[in-house]
Amino acid sequence: MKDVKKRSLPVNSASTSSIDFTGPNGPKPKRVFSTRNIVVYGFLILAAMYYLLPLYVMVVTSLKGMPEIRMGNIFSPPMEITFEPWVKAWDSACTGLYCEGLKVGFWNSVQILIPSTVISIVIASVNGYALSFWRFKGSEIFFTILLFGAFIPYQVLIYPLVIILRETGLFSSLAGVTLVHVIFGMPILTLLFRNYFASVPVELFKAARVDGAGFWRIFGQIMLPMSLPIFIVAIIIQITGIWNDFLFGVIYAGTKNFPMTVQLNNIVNSTQGVKEYNVNMAATLLTAALPLFVYFVSGKLFVRGIAAGAVKG
Amino acid sequence: MFRNLHSKIAALPMIATALFIFVGCSLWSVFYSFTSSRSLPVEKFVGFDQYIRLFKSSRWAISIENVAIYGVCSLVFSLSVGFLLAVFLDQKIRFENTFRTIFLYPFALSFIVTGLVWQWILNQNFGIQKVIQDLGFEGFELNILSNRDYAIYAIVVAGLWQGTGLVMALMLAGLRGIDEDIWKAARVDGIPAWRTYLFIVIPMMRPVFVTTLVLIAAGIVKVYDLVVALTGGGPGVSSEVPAKYVYDYMFGRGSLGQGLAASTVMLTTVLIILIPWGYMEFGERREKKKPASE
Incomplete structure (x- = not known):
């Protein structure tokens, strides 16, 4: 990776150093404030400010009292820091129906997130493994259909799914919304695992076959231990994706089980009562906290996760 | 039949999802879009009536127009800005990781969060408008939400803020994949960097651009949450989008046939984008018989 970066700069004079000069030697010292540097860093810093601005506004707004918000402007830092909006957002903000705060949505989201993530990854990893090493007649066709399925607008599928869930008694339940997440997570995750297992040397698989290991044994004892990184990538994709979902939550979970995003939207966009912008922003930050945490902790793996679906395999 | 039995059993969820959900449910939706279903599906066929009603509806026309504006703006700006950011990040700069982290973090946030933040920033009483007026520009107006x-451009701005980081990340990966020798050769020939980018690097990155394009396009058709959070489709119906039209007719107004007809139109649009792409991508690869390096 490192030597890739050595390019497109004003020509580095290192290449002339092999000739034996008398006098000043070594590469030309770089100036810190060259025009190029000013343009590059200026552009990047401006862009960074644009990207950071909303986060900054959220944080300062959530720490102000309402009088201060009405008086000042959205960019000014809080004169008196208060955590009351945070407490209220978590504990007693109103969604229009009841006033129990975001904590209800938070726990609903957790209850949706954990089983959805686990089940979808288990299924997809086995699928990917089967598609790489145990192809059967038609397996590629099903896989292609699955991949195309990832592009079907959800709007086409939501109503038939409502019927299926209603018939099976899963509509308006946590199990129902979990099932929907498992279904819609399958294309991207299967692709991810298939591509990963495709890069595993087939000799490894053959050797295990010769030793008499079967489908599940090879999966459990050989493939699983060596595929930890890809599991982490899959977990990242699913956590952010499922936590951030709105559409499935609002349709399939039922009023009692609304996930955090739906509740957040109901709190902020409810038409009743005086708008409390500080509480709204605290609630928004609370909802954003988990994906942001995952993002900052995972770093490069996150990038790998989002690129996984994109860069062709 | 019994060869690879375990594999077949293991792939059952995938097969079921592919056949029953993606194929079956799509066909179901298309089928019932030709009926007069209201709050529940009924098999009373009315031909293309739902579609005629759909294309006569002014709300649908606005939705289409909005998604076109949103789509064109998103494509143009996210591709150009995303590429530019990637190029600047690729200049052997310091703090590359910090910058990249900053550009990409909005992508970790949901559209709901994105929409609500921008709703607050663009708030006409307290937001940017007020800040600039307070600076002395009394006549400044930026109440685009009302x-x-x-209003649709507010959605564009918010969408770009959320999604450009992804394009940047993909482009950066593409740039890093370009062979170092290309750059050396260009430098030896004395070609300025910007020309190298424009005439050599960008054509070489065609697959990355195409994939990014498809990803963005798929996202454009789906745009829903962002509108719900930021404008709620308002003022009036001025920032409605097709996905919201479908949802509202299916669940809000109890006009299932109409919603299904609209969703079928969405599906058709996606297929029109997707099929040439799939043909290009997979057709080409089959011709090449998979080079060993891949």
């Missing part, structure tokens, strides 16, 4: 003509 302006029928401009």
Whole structure:
């Protein structure tokens, strides 16, 4: 990776150093404030400010009292820091129906997130493994259909799914919304695992076959231990994706089980009562906290996760 | 039949999802879009009536127009800005990781969060408008959220903020994949960097651009949450989008047939984008018989 970066700069004079000069030697010292540097860093810093601005506004707004918000402007830092909006957002903000705060949505989201993530990854990893090493007649066709399925607008599928869930008694339940997440997570995750297992040397698989290991044994004892990184990538994709979902939550979970995003939207966009912008922003930050945490902790793996679906395999 | 039995059993969820959900449910939706279903599906066929009603509806026309504006703006700006950011990040700069982290973090946030933040920033009483007026520009106006003509552009701005980081990341990966020798050769020939980018690097990155394009396009058709959170489709119906039209008719107004007809139109649009792409991508690869290096 490192030597890739050595390019497109004003020509580095290192290449002339092999000739034996008398006098000043070594590469030309770089100036810190060259025009190029000013343009590059200026552009990047401006862009960074644009990207950071909303986060900054959220944080300062959530720490102000309402009088201060009405008086000042959205960019000014809080004169008196208060955590009351945070407490209220978590504990007693109103969604229009009841006033129990975001904590209800938070726990609903957790209850949706954990089983959805686990089940979808288990299924997809086995699928990917089967598609790489145990192809059967038609397996590629099903896989292609699955991949195309990832592009079907959800709007086409939501109503038939409502019927299926209603018939099976899963509509308006946590199990129902979990099932929907498992279904819609399958294309991207299967692709991810298939591509990963495709890069595993087939000799490894053959050797295990010769030793008499079967489908599940090879999966459990050989493939699983060596595929930890890809599991982490899959977990990242699913956590952010499922936590951030709105559409499935609002349709399939039922009023009692609304996930955090739906509740957040109901709190902020409810038409009743005086708008409390500080509480709204605290609630928004609370909802954003988990994906942001995952993002900052995972770093490069996150990038790998989002690129996984994109860069062709 | 019994060869690879375990594999077949293991792939059952995938097969079921592919056949029953993606194929079966799509066909179901298309089928019932030709009926007069209201709050529940009924098999009373009315031909293309739902589609005629759909294309006569002014709300649908606005939705289409909005998604076109959103789509064109997103494509143009996210591709150009995303590429530019990637190029600047690729200049052997310091703090590359910090910058990249900053550009990409909005992508970790949901559209709901994105929409609500921008709703607050663009708030006409307290937001940017007020800040600039307070600086002395009394006549400054930026109340695009309450302006029928401009509300969709608020959605564009918010969408770009959320999604450009992804394009940047993909482009950066593409740039890093370009062979170092290309750059050396260009330098030896004395070609300026910008020309190298424009005439050599960008054509070489065609697959990355195409994939990014498809990803963005798929996202454009789906745009829903962002509109719900930021404008709620308002003022009036001025920032409605097709996905919201479908949802509202299916669940809000109890006009299932109409919603299904609209969703079928969405599906058709996606297929029109997707099939040439799939043909290009997979057709080409089959011709090449998979080079060993891949």
